[in-house]
Amino acid sequence: MFKDIKVIAFDADDTLWVNETYFRDAEVVFAELLSKYETKNKIDQELFKTEIKNLAIYGYGIKGFTLSMIESALELSNYNLPQETIEKILNIGKAMLKQPIELISGVEEVLQSLQGKYKLIVATKGDLLDQERKLEKSNLLHYFHHIEVMSDKKEKDYLKLVKHLDIKPSEFLMIGNSLKSDVLPLLKIGSAAIHIPFHTTWVHEEVSLEEQKELDYKTLRNIKELITLI
The missing domain is CATH 1.10.150.240 (Putative phosphatase; domain 2)
Structure with a gap:
């Protein structure tokens, strides 16, 4: 896959x-x-x-x-x-x-495992200054080739990112906690996606059961499962 x-x-x-x-x-x-x-x-x-x-x-x-x-x-x-x-x-x-950065359990272990095998990037949305601050405080920056802070995460935004990376959509895998932002748009442009739910989801990011039907993506219980999956 x-x-x-x-x-x-x-x-x-x-x-x-x-x-x-x-x-x-x-x-x-x-x-x-x-x-x-x-x-x-x-x-x-x-x-x-x-x-x-x-x-x-x-x-x-x-x-x-x-x-x-x-x-x-x-x-x-x-x-x-x-x-x-x-x-x-x-x-x-x-x-x-001013909140401290609390890494999700297993994140660094996963990044260490994947580094060198794939080009790793961050594709997030939000306030540029705040996301840069969090990345800096996370001590994870050295794992990533590229940081993309997007104004939104829709099909056109991902297509623009894929073009910038000079790859085909089929060569791109997105991993995130939001079905609406990190999974659905990717599947629509022919990319792969892995959903790792977080225990709290903003209502705006929720997706109906109807929208989830017949979608080809993996859901993992935690990020550490990536090590044996990829």
Whole structure:
């Protein structure tokens, strides 16, 4: 299945290191800050709607998330939000940006095993500065030939990446935790994909059972299974 593969791309957040957990924790703190205005369920719903609305403006990442929290808070409070609360929301975002890097168990072992056999790259989306910071702090940079921070992960984005790498789509393998971003677009362009679920998934990245039917991809329980699979 993987005999033609020349380049293996790894998603970063929740594939190489923990990320989504910090967003869920931040949402809990945010809801507590606004508990006098609305229920947690309503606050979560409004924040999610604001995030999706703002994706085209801010893109993915902590900075856009923080701005969406502020916008949601203003609307939920009917624009009566104290300045101190705005400052606390900004501090939630700053704390997220300062989180230490917690590598997923087995990541370095896998990279050591594959290095030299394939060209290894990172293909992730999000804020460029933040992803560069995380890569630097991860101490994994020396394993990768190329780092691609994408504004989105759709078919056209992957086709552009494959062209840049000067390979055929069939020679490209993507490994990630998101069916929507790391699997479906790859299968549609003729590349291979391996899904390694993370215990927490952002609602925006979830895929319906209908979309998953008859798709040819592998799902692994953990990243260490790559060593015997590839």
